[in-house]
Amino acid sequence: MCSKPILHYVNGRGRMESIRWLFAAAAVEFEEQFIENRKQLLKLISDGDLLFEQVPMVEIDGMKLVQTTAILHYVAEKYNLYGKNLKEKLQIDMYVLGARDLMDLLISHPFLLPEQKEKNLETVNTRATTRYLPVYEKALKTHGGDYLVGDCLSWADVQVLEMILAVEEKFSSILSRFPKLQEFKTKISSVPTIKKFLQPGSQKKPPSDDAYVKLVREVFAF
Numbered sequence: 001m002c003s004k005p006i007l008h009y010v011n012g013r014g015r016m017e018s019i020r021w022l023f024a025a026a027a028v029e030f031e032e033q034f035i036e037n038r039k040q041l042l043k044l045i046s047d048g049d050l051l052f053e054q055v056p057m058v059e060i061d062g063m064k065l066v067q068t069t070a071i072l073h074y075v076a077e078k079y080n081l082y083g084k085n086l087k088e089k090l091q092i093d094m095y096v097l098g099a100r101d102l103m104d105l106l107i108s109h110p111f112l113l114p115e116q117k118e119k120n121l122e123t124v125n126t127r128a129t130t131r132y133l134p135v136y137e138k139a140l141k142t143h144g145g146d147y148l149v150g151d152c153l154s155w156a157d158v159q160v161l162e163m164i165l166a167v168e169e170k171f172s173s174i175l176s177r178f179p180k181l182q183e184f185k186t187k188i189s190s191v192p193t194i195k196k197f198l199q200p201g202s203q204k205k206p207p208s209d210d211a212y213v214k215l216v217r218e219v220f221a222f
Helices: 017-025 038-046 068-078 086-111 114-143 155-170 179-189 192-197 210-220
Strands: 006-009 031-034 057-060 063-066
Touching (some): 017 155, 017 192, 038 210, 063 068, 068 086, 086 114, 086 155, 114 155, 155 179, 179 192
Parallel strands (some): 006 031
Antiparallel strands (some): 006 057, 057 063
């Protein structure tokens, strides 16, 4: 039996959360080795486990993968979540990278100064409602069916659902003007593997709190 992938990161969302989502959507069990202090991070670096001295890092198939997007590409391709042809892969990439642009604003939010947070949330709301969500709403109308690309679940669906739920934590009615995305959210959340991941007790991480911010600052010394 093949060993489970091992995910190396702090115990929180950050840049590992999308990787957790994708493994979960693919019904792949994984283990996590949490980095709890700077000494543990420095040991991974000194042991040569981190190609660019950064995490996330995922051990899988005898490799130690780094760089979030590269890891996600590998997982999506390996578990048939990356389209059926070059055109579908391109569409998936565009939809995913758009969602990740918005996610970056949310990932950075807990680390901002108090006076910066309000402005950041305004930016999230504006970009979500005028730049990103309209694109996905139109894509669903144009493409038809339940998925953003092709006729089956893809990395794009998983990433966009993750983005929607993260934005809804800040703006609960953000989808009020996007009926297709409301249907999409319900449909993709009901996929058995994703539904399981969304249940309490899963490896999905909660929103970042002050304790998480303190830990990250200590581990990464910033």
